[in-house]
Amino acid sequence: MINVGIIGSGAMGSGIAQVAATAGHTVFLYDNNPVALERSQAKLRKIMNRLVEKERLTAEEAEAIQGRIQYVDSLYDFKSSGLIIEAIVEDLEVKRNVFEQLELIVPEDCILATNTSSLSIAAIAAVCKDPSRVIGIHFFNPAPLMKLVEIIPAVQTSGAVLKHSQELVQSWGKTTVVAKDTPGFIVNRVARPFYGEALRLLEEGFADVATIDWAMTEIGGFRMGPFTLMDYIGNDVNYKVTATVFGAFFYDPRYKPAFTQKRLAEAGYLGRKSGRGYYDYREGAQHPDPNKDKKLGEQIVWRIVVMLINEAADALYLNIASREDIDLAMTKGVNYPKGLLKWADEKGIHHCVETMDRLQHEYLEDRYRCSPLLRRMARDGERFYG
Ligand SMILES: NC(=O)c1ccc[n+]([C@@H]2O[C@H](COP(=O)([O-])OP(=O)(O)OC[C@H]3O[C@@H](n4cnc5c(N)ncnc54)[C@H](O)[C@@H]3O)[C@@H](O)[C@H]2O)c1
Numbered sequence: 001m002i003n004v005g006i007i008g009s010g011a012m013g014s015g016i017a018q019v020a021a022t023a024g025h026t027v028f029l030y031d032n033n034p035v036a037l038e039r040s041q042a043k044l045r046k047i048m049n050r051l052v053e054k055e056r057l058t059a060e061e062a063e064a065i066q067g068r069i070q071y072v073d074s075l076y077d078f079k080s081s082g083l084i085i086e087a088i089v090e091d092l093e094v095k096r097n098v099f100e101q102l103e104l105i106v107p108e109d110c111i112l113a114t115n116t117s118s119l120s121i122a123a124i125a126a127v128c129k130d131p132s133r134v135i136g137i138h139f140f141n142p143a144p145l146m147k148l149v150e151i152i153p154a155v156q157t158s159g160a161v162l163k164h165s166q167e168l169v170q171s172w173g174k175t176t177v178v179a180k181d182t183p184g185f186i187v188n189r190v191a192r193p194f195y196g197e198a199l200r201l202l203e204e205g206f207a208d209v210a211t212i213d214w215a216m217t218e219i220g221g222f223r224m225g226p227f228t229l230m231d232y233i234g235n236d237v238n239y240k241v242t243a244t245v246f247g248a249f250f251y252d253p254r255y256k257p258a259f260t261q262k263r264l265a266e267a268g269y270l271g272r273k274s275g276r277g278y279y280d281y282r283e284g285a286q287h288p289d290p291n292k293d294k295k296l297g298e299q300i301v302w303r304i305v306v307m308l309i310n311e312a313a314d315a316l317y318l319n320i321a322s323r324e325d326i327d328l329a330m331t332k333g334v335n336y337p338k339g340l341l342k343w344a345d346e347k348g349i350h351h352c353v354e355t356m357d358r359l360q361h362e363y364l365e366d367r368y369r370c371s372p373l374l375r376r377m378a379r380d381g382e383r384f385y386g
Helices: 011-022 034-053 059-067 092-103 121-125 159-171 192-204 209-219 226-233 235-248 259-267 294-317 323-333 340-347 349-363 372-380
Strands: 003-007 027-030 069-072 081-086 111-114 134-139 148-153 175-178
Touching: 003 011, 011 027, 011 034, 011 059, 011 069, 011 134, 034 059, 034 069, 059 069, 081 092, 092 111, 092 121, 111 159, 121 134, 134 159, 148 159, 148 323, 159 175, 175 323, 192 209, 192 226, 192 235, 192 259, 192 294, 209 226, 209 294, 226 235, 235 259, 294 323, 294 340, 294 349, 294 372, 323 340, 340 349, 349 372
Parallel strands: 003 027, 003 081, 027 069, 081 111, 111 134, 148 175
Antiparallel strands: 134 148
């Protein structure tokens, strides 16, 4: 079994180390901040104790998992690794620097992976002498609990490295999907309208925060409403991702951020972590009641879902991933109640096209342009499945 090196012992690096060690690998976890390493070790101890209490692991297993992780203060400890996963700050120059150093240390056949959420894998690979061994392996937070992992080969990545990475991550009990090296990969691209269209409905006064969240959970079947979720993620973080995706798509209006979100982030109304976001989390604060009008709720759900379907169809149209992987990514990665392409079949492709065209006609905005794939399928009477 290969040794796994992980760089960055923050939220993601610690979680990935736990996953790899649980699968039986010896893990070397490096961070340039010794305090972060100590915190990571203490956090894992707590998690392991909890799993033993809940009888998910025996005390011996928990001990063995912890014993397989070595907390190291030098990249030179990676010299016997077969795979490195980098999970440091989301900064291209810092990451490129680390990859350049790494290549001087690790064996020639060691795979170099990045957990980046938004940066170009090709740009990271380009600093390496052998860019064919660089790949994106994108876990979701928290890594031990989230089943999905997106695997992103860059234009330089070899077929063997892609195959080996998929097999390895699958052997850790994860579901892998393969995505093209484009902004947001699958999940963070296709999910944009979940936030964006909810914000648009709010800004237009179509419905309030509580009503939109109620509709999406109670009628739509989503685990969390968009505003509850944005408050959970943090409005600063969610805004930054939205703005990054918008820029990375050369300012395609489909991904335009909302002023409502920008202002909340600027005001420090970050969500749960600051005590206030779309909702008030301070002690004694009451959450507003939704308007439980079923017809209004159905309109809200369909407007957001059709935008999500359109995004999923366009991702397929542009070969970002396969039909199955797009549906799998959204159900396993963000717990959507159904795959979006399957949902499109159920609602009828015609109905999706009609709704998109009605919206575009009403707003005259490119934001509502219908995917050419949906239009073509409606014309030819096709379905995504069967
Ligand atoms: N948090 C998420 O939900 C999430 C999900 C998927 C992917 N990601 C991606 O994973 C990466 C890490 O995110 P995170 O949330 O774990 O961040 P984090 O801030 O929790 O942890 C980053 C860690 O990297 C360390 N670090 C920074 N620069 C370093 C360097 N040059 N060398 C060694 N260590 C260094 C820091 O000390 C810190 O401990 C980012 O690329 C992020 O985009 C994050």
